[in-house]
Amino acid sequence: MSETHAEHEAPRSFIRRYIFSMDHKVIGIQYLLAMLLLAVVGLALTVVMRWHLGIRTVLRPETYLSLMTMHASLMFVVVTVTPTSAFGNYFLPLQVGARDMAFPFLNMLSFWVALAAGLVLLSSLIVGAPISGWTAYPPLSAVGGVAGPGLGLGQTLWLVAVALLCVSSMMGALNFIATTLNLRTRGMSMMRLPVSVWGWLTAAVTGLLVFPVLSAGGIMLLLDRLGKTSFFVPSGLYLGGEVLPHQGGSPLLWQHLFWFFGHPEVYIVIVPSMCMVTHIMANFARRPIFGYRYLVLSLFGFVTLGGVVWGHHMFVSGMSPYSGLAFSILTLFVSIPAAIFAISWLMTLWGARIQFRPPMLYCLGFVSLFISGGVGGLFNAQSSLDIYLHDTYWVVGHLHLLFAMAAIFSVFAAIHFWFPKMFGRMMNDTLGTIHFWFTLVGAYIIFLTMHYMGFLGHPRRYAEISQFDFLKPAASAHTLISVVALITAGAQILFLFNFFWSLFAGRKAATNPWNSTSLEWTLPNPVPFSNFERDIPVVHRWAYDFELPGGAQDYEMQTAPGPSMDGQTGKGVPTEKST
Amino acid sequence: MTSEPALAADWSGGKSPYAVSHLKLGMWLFIVGDAFTFAALFVGYGYLRLGHPEWPRPFDTGSILQASLMTFFLLSSSATMAVAVAKARKGDASAAVQHMVLTVIGGLLFLIVHALEWRHLIQQGASLFSNPWGVPLFTGCFFTITGMHMAHVASGLVVLLVIATKLKHQHATADHVEVAGLYWHFVDLVWMFIFPLIYLLSMRTR
Amino acid sequence: MNDSSATSAEHSDSLKPYMGTWLALLALTLLEVALGYVSMSQELLMTLLLCLSVVKAALIMAYFMHLKHEKLTFVVTLVASLLFIMVALCGLLPDGLRMLTLGR
Ligand code: HEM
Numbered sequence: 099m100s101e102t103h104a105e106h107e108a109p110r111s112f113i114r115r116y117i118f119s120m121d122h123k124v125i126g127i128q129y130l131l132a133m134l135l136l137a138v139v140g141l142a143l144t145v146v147m148r149w150h151l152g153i154r155t156v157l158r159p160e161t162y163l164s165l166m167t168m169h170a171s172l173m174f175v176v177v178t179v180t181p182t183s184a185f186g187n188y189f190l191p192l193q194v195g196a197r198d199m200a201f202p203f204l205n206m207l208s209f210w211v212a213l214a215a216g217l218v219l220l221s222s223l224i225v226g227a228p229i230s231g232w233t234a235y236p237p238l239s240a241v242g243g244v245a246g247p248g249l250g251l252g253q254t255l256w257l258v259a260v261a262l263l264c265v266s267s268m269m270g271a272l273n274f275i276a277t278t279l280n281l282r283t284r285g286m287s288m289m290r291l292p293v294s295v296w297g298w299l300t301a302a303v304t305g306l307l308v309f310p311v312l313s314a315g316g317i318m319l320l321l322d323r324l325g326k327t328s329f330f331v332p333s334g335l336y337l338g339g340e341v342l343p344h345q346g347g348s349p350l351l352w353q354h355l356f357w358f359f360g361h362p363e364v365y366i367v368i369v370p371s372m373c374m375v376t377h378i379m380a381n382f383a384r385r386p387i388f389g390y391r392y393l394v395l396s397l398f399g400f401v402t403l404g405g406v407v408w409g410h411h412m413f414v415s416g417m418s419p420y421s422g423l424a425f426s427i428l429t430l431f432v433s434i435p436a437a438i439f440a441i442s443w444l445m446t447l448w449g450a451r452i453q454f455r456p457p458m459l460y461c462l463g464f465v466s467l468f469i470s471g472g473v474g475g476l477f478n479a480q481s482s483l484d485i486y487l488h489d490t491y492w493v494v495g496h497l498h499l500l501f502a503m504a505a506i507f508s509v510f511a512a513i514h515f516w517f518p519k520m521f522g523r524m525m526n527d528t529l530g531t532i533h534f535w536f537t538l539v540g541a542y543i544i545f546l547t548m549h550y551m552g553f554l555g556h557p558r559r560y561a562e563i564s565q566f567d568f569l570k571p572a573a574s575a576h577t578l579i580s581v582v583a584l585i586t587a588g589a590q591i592l593f594l595f596n597f598f599w600s601l602f603a604g605r606k607a608a609t610n611p612w613n614s615t616s617l618e619w620t621l622p623n624p625v626p627f628s629n630f631e632r633d634i635p636v637v638h639r640w641a642y643d644f645e646l647p648g649g650a651q652d653y654e655m656q657t658a659p660g661p662s663m664d665g666q667t668g669k670g671v672p673t674e675k676s677t
Numbered sequence: 678m679t680s681e682p683a684l685a686a687d688w689s690g691g692k693s694p695y696a697v698s699h700l701k702l703g704m705w706l707f708i709v710g711d712a713f714t715f716a717a718l719f720v721g722y723g724y725l726r727l728g729h730p731e732w733p734r735p736f737d738t739g740s741i742l743q744a745s746l747m748t749f750f751l752l753s754s755s756a757t758m759a760v761a762v763a764k765a766r767k768g769d770a771s772a773a774v775q776h777m778v779l780t781v782i783g784g785l786l787f788l789i790v791h792a793l794e795w796r797h798l799i800q801q802g803a804s805l806f807s808n809p810w811g812v813p814l815f816t817g818c819f820f821t822i823t824g825m826h827m828a829h830v831a832s833g834l835v836v837l838l839v840i841a842t843k844l845k846h847q848h849a850t851a852d853h854v855e856v857a858g859l860y861w862h863f864v865d866l867v868w869m870f871i872f873p874l875i876y877l878l879s880m881r882t883r
Numbered sequence: 884m885n886d887s888s889a890t891s892a893e894h895s896d897s898l899k900p901y902m903g904t905w906l907a908l909l910a911l912t913l914l915e916v917a918l919g920y921v922s923m924s925q926e927l928l929m930t931l932l933l934c935l936s937v938v939k940a941a942l943i944m945a946y947f948m949h950l951k952h953e954k955l956t957f958v959v960t961l962v963a964s965l966l967f968i969m970v971a972l973c974g975l976l977p978d979g980l981r982m983l984t985l986g987r
C-alpha cells in the first residue's frame with residue numbers, strides 16, 4: 099500500500115502541530131472545541147429568548163427575530179459540523195486503519211474555512227443580525243436593508259457564512275469519501291466497517307450531493323442582493339415608500355433550492371448521529387448489532403429518499419398541489435429506513451445486560467427522542483395535516499426533538515465514549531448521569547409542550563402574543579417552557595464543568611476502558627502522531643463480536659483472528675498469508 | 678497476484694476498490710459536486726424561463742458564430758489537454774508541457790472572445806438587472822451562468838499554468854497532469870450545455 | 884494503485900482516439916447550430932439539443948476524461964450519482980409554470 103500522505107514526520111513547532119495542523123486528530127479536536135464555543139453562544143441566545151417569551155418582555159420584536167435567526171443558524175452549523183467533522187475526523191481514520199485522511203491539507207483548510215464561517219456568522223450578530231430566520235426566505239432576504247432590520251449587511255454576512263460553510267463541507271466530504279474508500283486496511287471490507295464509519299460516509303456523500311445546490315441558490319440570492327437581479331423577487335414589491343426595481347422572479351424557486359439541500363441536510367446531521375449511537379450502544383449492551391446489513395441498506399435508502407422529499411417543507415407555499423401529493427407519499431416512505439434503525443436498536447437492547455454508563459444513557463435518550471420525533475414527522479408528512487401544523491410551534495417542537503436534541507444527545511454520547519481516547523482521561527460518571535437526566539426530562543417537557551402549542555395554532559416566530567385572544571391559553575405554556583428551559587440550560591454547566599475538569603483532572607484512562615472492539619482501542623493513549631506505530635493491523639472480523647460464549651472475555655477486537663459472527667470470515671477476505 | 682481478484686476482494690480493504698489514486702478520486706468527487714452547482718443554476722434558469730414564455734431571443738447569426746468559435750477553442754483546448762496527459766504518461770515531459778501551453782492558449786482565446794462578447798452586450802445596454810430585449814432575468818441568468826463558467830475557466834488556466842511549470846521543473850508527475858486535465862475537461866463539458874441551452878435556444882429566428 | 888497507472892498507460896500510445904473524439908465533438912456542435920436554423924417548436928429543439936449535449940458530454944467523459952478505461956464500478960458510481968441529482972432537481976421545474984398563474 100503506497101502511503102504518500104502521512105509519511106511525513108511529526109511537526110515540531112507548536113504552531114504547525116496544534117494550530118495549523120494537518121493531523122486529523124488535532125483537527126478533530128479543533129472542530130470539537132470550536133463547535134462547543136458556537137453552541138454555548140447559541141444556547142446563551144435561547145436563554146435571552148426564553149426569558150423574553152415566558153418571563154418578561156424585554157426585547158423589541160425585531161431584536162427577538164434577529165436573535166432567533168442567529169440562534170438557529172449557529173446551532174445549524176453546530177449540528178451539521180460536529181457529528182461528522184469533529185468525531186469523524188478524529189475516529190474515521192483510526193477506525194478504518196489509516197494513518198491520516200486522504201488529503202490532510204484539505205482537511206486543515208476545511209477546518210479553517212468552517213471556523214471563518216462561524217466567525218462571519220457571529221459578526222453578523224454585531225452589525226445587526228437578519229430577521230429572516232435560518233431559511234432566509236425571499237423576498238425579505240433578497241432586497242436588502244429596506245426590508246427590515248438586519249437585512250442589509252447582516253443578511254449579506256449571513257450568506258457569506260453559508261457560502262463558506264458550503265466550501266468547507268465540500269472539502270470535508272471529499273476527504274471523508276476518499277479516505278473511507280481508499281484507505282481501509284487489509285481485511286476491513288465495507289461490511290466490516292464500524293457502523294459509525296458508514297454514518298460518516300453517508301453524511302459525506304449526502305453533503306457532496308446537496309451542498310453544491312445550496313451554493314448555487316446562495317449565489318443567486320447574493321446576486322439578487324448585490325447585483326439587483328430578480329431570481330427570487332417578484333415584480334412590483336412596494337417597500338419603504340417605493341416600488342422596487344426587481345422584476346419577474348419567484349420566491350418559490352429559493353424555497354425549492356433551499357429545501358432540496360435542506361431536507362438531505364437533516365440526514366447529514368442525523369445519520370452520523372444514528373450510526374454513532376448504534377456503534378456505542380452495541381458496546382454497552384454487549385450485543386452484536388441486530389441486522390447490520392439492513393442498516394447499511396437503509397443508509398442507501400436515506401440518501402436516495404432524501405433527494406426526493408424536499409417538497410414536504412413547502413406544502414403551504416403555493417407549490418403545485420400535485421407535487422404536494424407526490425412529496426407527501428414519498429415522505430412517508432422515509433419511515434421505512436428510520437424504522438429499520440429503530441427496530442435494530444430495540445432488538446440489540448432486547449434481553450441485553452445493559453451497562454448504564456453515561457455514553458449508554460445518552461444513546462438511550464437518543465433512541466427515545468428519535469422515535470418520539472419521528473412520530474411527529476409522520477403527522478408533518480401528510481399534506482392535509484401539515485397545512486394546519488405548518489408554521490406553528492408543532493414544527494418547532496418536531497425539529498428540536500430531532501434536529502436539535504437527538505443530534506446533541508449523540509454528540510454527548512460520543513464525547514463521553516471517546517473522551518478517554520481523545521484526551522487520555524475518563525469523564526466523571528456521576529456528573530454525566532445527572533446531566534443526562536436533567537437534559538432528557540427538560541427536552542421532553544419543553545418540546546412536547548411546543549407540540550401542544552402547535553395544536554392550539556400558535557404560530558412560529560412570534561415575538562409577542564398578548565394581542566391575540568386565541569393564544570391566551572398558550573401564555574402559561576410559555577412560562578412553563580421558559581422556566582424548564584432556563585433550568586435545562588443551567589444543567590449544561592454540569593456538562594461543561596465535567597468536560598473541562600476531566601480534561602485536566604479526570605481519572606487516567608486505560609487503553610481500552612470500555613472493552614470495545616474497533617481499531618482505535620488498540621492504540622495507546624495518547625494516540626501516536628501517525629496512529630499506528632509500526633504496521634497497520636490486518637482486520638479479521640467486524641466490530642461487534644460481543645457476547646462470545648466461553649472464553650475469558652466477552653468480546654474480540656477486530657484484529658483478533660478466528661471465527662466471527664460477521665458471516666464473512668473466510669469468504670474471499672485476505673488473511674496475512676494471501677499476499 | 679496471479680488471477681483477477683473477485684469483486685468482493687476489491688472492497689475488502691488494503692487497496693483502492695476503484696483502482697484510482699486518492700488524487701483522481703478526489704478530483705472526480707469534486708467534479709461531481711461542482712456539476713451539481715451548475716445543474717442547480719441551469720434548473721433555476723429553466724424554471725424562470727418556463728414562467729416567462731416571452732423570454733427574449735436576441736442572438737443573431739453573428740453572435741451564434743462567435744459562440745461557436747468559442748466552442749471551437751474550448752473543444753480544441755480539451756483535445757490538446759488530452760494529448761498532454763498521454764504524453765506525460767509516456768514520460769515525455771517536454772511534449773506534455775508544449776501541449777499544456779497550447780491548451781492554455783485555447784483557454785485564453787476562449788476567454789478573450791467571451792469578454793468581447795460580454796462587452797458588446799453591455800454596450801447594447803445589457804446588465805444583470807435589465808436589457809433592451811425584454812424580460813430582465815434573461816441577462817441575469819446569462820451573466821450568472823456564463824460568469825460562473827468563466828470563473829471556472831480562469832481558475833482552470835491558473836491550475837494548468839502551475840502544473841505545467843512544475844512539470845517543466847520535474848516537481849509534478851503525470852498524475853498531476855491527468856487530474857488537472859480532468860478539471861479542464863469538466864469545464865469544457867459544462868460549456869457543452871451552456872452553448873445550446875443559453876445561446877442556441879435564444880437565437881433570433883424567422 | 885499500481886494497476887491503475889498500468890491500464891491507462893496501455894491506452895495512451897495512440898493519439899487517434901483523441902483526434903476522433905475532437906472531430907466528433909466539432910461535428911456535433913455544427914449539427915446543433917444547424918438545428919437552430921431549422922424551424923421547429925422550441926420544445927422539440929430543446930429536446931434535440933439536450934440529447935446531443937448529453938452525447939457530447941458522454942464522449943468527453945469517456946475519451947478525454949478516460950472513463951472508458953476506468954473500472955465499471957467507478958463509472959457506475961459516478962454516472963449514477965450525477966443522474967440521480969440532476970433528475971431529482973428537475974422535480975422542481977413544473978412549478979415554474981405556476982408563476983404564470985400565481986404571479987411573478
Ligand atoms: C420519519 C421521519 C421524518 C419525517 C416523516 C419528517 C417530516 C417532516 C416534515 C413533513 C416537515 C415539514 C413540516 C412543516 O414545515 O410544516 C419537517 C420539518 C422538519 N424536520 Fe422532519 N421529519 C422526519 C425526521 C426528521 C429528522 C430525523 C430531522 C433532523 C435530524 C428532522 C428535522 C426537521 C427540521 C429541522 C424541520 C423544520 C424545518 C423548518 O421549517 O424550519 N426531521 N419534518
Ligand SMILES: [Cu+2]
Pocket residue numbers: 360361364407408410411
Ligand atoms: Cu424534511
